[in-house]
Amino acid sequence: MRTRTMLLLGSAALALLAGTVRAGQYVDWNADGTATLKLGPEYDNARITVPQSMLGSAFGPGKQPFKGVTISVTVNGAGPKGGISGPLYSFRPIWEEISGGKVNIVELPFAEHYTKMMLDLRNGTGQYDAFMVGAFWYGDIVPAGYGYQIDELMKSGKYPQWSYDVMPPSLKTLHQWEGKSYGVLNDADGQVLYYRKSALENPEHRAAFKAQFGYDLPSPPATWQQLLDVSKYFNGKNWDKNDADPDSGTVLHLKVGEQGHYHFQSLSASFVINPGDKVTRTQNVYWFDPADMKPLINSPGHVKALEFLQELHKTGPAAQVGWSLGEAWDYFLRGKAVFVFSWGDVGALCQDKARSKIQGDCAAAMLPSSDEYWDFAKQSWVKLGKPRQVGNTTGGSWHGVISNYSANPEATYSFLSLMAIPPVSKLMAMYGWDGVDPGFSYQFLKEDGGTASLDEYVKAGWDPNDAKTYTRAYKDLFYAPTTLTYLRIPGTFEYWDILDKNLSAAMSGAKSAKQALDDTAAAWQGVTNRIGRDKQLADYRAAIGYKE
Amino acid sequence: MAEPARRGASLADGLASLAAVCVAFVFLFPIYWAFSQSLRNPLDTFTVAGFGIPWVNFTPTLANWIDQVGTPETLRSLTNSTIVSIGAAALALLLGTPAAYAVARFRFARWKNRDITIWFLSQRVLPPVATVVPFYLVMRALGLLDTHLALILVNATFVMPFVVVILRQTFLDLPLELEEAALVDGASHWGAFWRVALPLAAPTLAATGLIVFAFTWNEFLFAVALSSRNAITVPVHIAGAVDTRGVQFWFMGVRAMTAIVPPVLIALLAQRYIVRGLTLGAVKG
């Protein structure tokens, strides 16, 4: 009996061995021309099998193309199990095994990352090979020549294979500059609407709402104006039984210096952006007039949007003026608000029992849009019969950009692109802890034109209903016919800081909406003049794709 | 030690004791609160009632401590901070104490004593942002980026004023007769300093050492600019508890506690010296 078992085990082992050409701790090279990447418990020990060609011709059994090479990558510090930094730790051993190289992951405090990068670049220190940047940093990196162009590396076929084709156009532009490529695919950020479906579809509330407002409670609201009504209705009532205190309508993260201004950006987009096929002086512009760099930020569309946001703020806790992401999301995840519009992290956090009480009741939808917008050409308001969809890519969309000082761009690129190949990227988007949010075609569900299946999301811990609305919301967001323009010119930090401070003053009642935005526009003129008007105009046009 | 004598002492003292306890409670509360935060699940960060007493107001968990305390960054930042703080304090005391003695005891006609003291004090007035970039360039030129030495050198420079200003007053308050007696007996000025004045000033010296240790321990700006991986200090590590998703208060609680513990331990050990030593104008006998 025992000899038979031994023989069986022995032959099974032989069979296994015959199937693999070279078995490593993190990567198996298989005889059938595939390779299996072995991930750790943070990804549920997933095994990803890919054709060896997908890893590029430089890699293969027995090949160590970057033996002895050490590269450093900077990233927002969040630890080996935190957002954006976590995946670097997870994939480091895999890359080190197939390349022979070493990766130093340099975690920097989130608020200081940009500063340290700029110190390194501007002074020619060149201590780091790559930075996991936010898209709004491009204006300070690329025009000055500090970024390394990756087109040649992508085409060479030597390194892990991925393509910009899986990206919606709105996201693709964030990785390129004037047609040249700099960013390696990673994360996709944008704000969608999250709502408590159970509250919106509760028959008692539906009846009471109709009685009060005269129309059926939309679930989810299609226009901002509808959302305001619904928010007003729910504010102050104890409609959620997770605790005994009254709840709110909409919660916002408005704290100064902490990504609060993105709320205004996403919301005002549909009040401001005039639709069109191209970027012209009046169409698809939001920040400045591309003819003369005059700020548009205090246009009637912007002002009305800010006044609207002030109204919306009243349907949430007053304290949110000082709340950053953590506190605002915590409020929503504890069930105390009907709406929040924010990033993909919310949907993922909803599924985490340690952070959320509302798993399964955390639906997502494309952001509502305004039922009217300011037409720049006609200089008048245009009322819409049907709501239109205006998307956004607000946020960082954190991804790797190689420093032009790097002595090892090939090695660096191969590490970054390892995390960009479709099966890897798809897996990363399904796990919320890693901070990588979906935006690419294989991450959307088949019924929405993608290639992912609902089961894969459920296996990663998602409630199926939440996952369905989540992925559809992001697909709608990123593929919307009109999108908020993203600002990527030198000094974006300063422009946004001025906007942020004035927005906060408006939200806390220190300034009126018009005053706040007029002050912003005036200050922006000063910044533009100081940096150099002509240069800014040229960079702005390049960033938004405007051709005269 | 002089104590004002009072009639009806016990009632007044009793009330004073009560008041003192209340005061101590108020000052202890935020530290206790950080401790309470470190024991909470994320969902309990903002929802705990009353005084956040573990088991009474919420169910505590050790998960945050387990997660954070063993990480290489925690240990590295604590080690680095200890090395840098002790190094800077030692250097500042070494160079600053003789300087304080000089300004207290000797006459500088060309640059007046008062002006020298003010010059030292002025080093602490300039906002650090002005000098961060040049210091970065200097350290880069010396190849000292991301090293302990860089932080020790910079911090020693900027805490030296404390040593000079505080110890100057201490030396001024020592009775001149003792040193003069030593000089008459044939000692050099250095001998008078080393064998008479310094021992008498020792408690204040220790106290000042602790103060400059604390200031270096809490220094954030130069630490973040000059370090990236190897030389990160505790304040930089604390800032790392804030990530793209906001402040992780449960980790912040743990890091805040680990930030307080080493200096407080040292302080408690040397507590007697602090209390007796922080005398800046009236130690007599």
Added chain:
Amino acid sequence: MRWTGRIRFLFLAPAVLWVLAFTIFPLGYSLYLAFFKVEQKVEIKRVQQPVLDEQGRPVLEDGQPKMRNVVLRENVTTATFIGLDNFRRLLADPQVRDAVRVTLVFLLLAVPSELLLGFLLALLFNRQIMGRGVLRAVMILPIFATPLAVGYVFFTIFYEVGGPLAWTGIPWLSNPTWALVSVALVDIWQWTPFCFLVILAALQGVPDDLYEAARIDGASNWDLLTKVLVPLLTPTFVIVLLIRLAEALKLFDIPFAMTGGGPGTATQPYSMLAFRTGLRFFDLGYASAMAYGLLAVVMVVITVFFRRMRESYG
């Protein structure tokens, strides 16, 4: 009264030379940035060079010479003298005025409170009370608490929708005025112990005979306080005040963590504005001008102050 003798230079020189050596370049450089418009760029050129072995021959890999990347950098710096432009901008900038206002209000709220509270606590503790040692030990803790962490911890204490102070109904952090008060409260929490300890030590150095002599002369408690203790403690008060002022002018960590400078700019002190200008927007010349503007004003104040306090600082 004071000694002369060449050795005095040996006592003083190490500290002075050290500080000069380490600050002369940074101060000079930042001053230069304040008076010149400096534009700095690095021109990067990348070339491929063959890898050579010890004898200088190219190393071969698969028959081809092994190449490596070499990054050539050229620092291109243009500096134009702009004189007092940055300082003129400083005087006209509404953001600067706002930051100055915030800093001054904060100073007036926090520093006198710390001194007064420290003094009162010192008087209170200057008795035989139970557990005095332990209580004093507790009072040391806030000094060693890292300000950044303190800011975040107080954020949760001031949380308005259910935190430990929410029962007051006060909008601690969401109202511009209250936010500045909150920042001051945190600073008072952190620095009163320092004032307390210093003043207490000085108090305990007051000899008994002084009290007895005053009593014999018929002094009341109030007279004792105002005519004996306060004059005796004035040098101590001065030192504590100076130290607190110098540090309070650089207030940064607490508002940075707790409010981000907000709402709006209600809690953005001068140092934070300078920080943002220099290290986020990299407008280093203007940030230097801000720093030197502050230094100049403070030095003038200190010098004038000391002309009048000749006794304490002769």
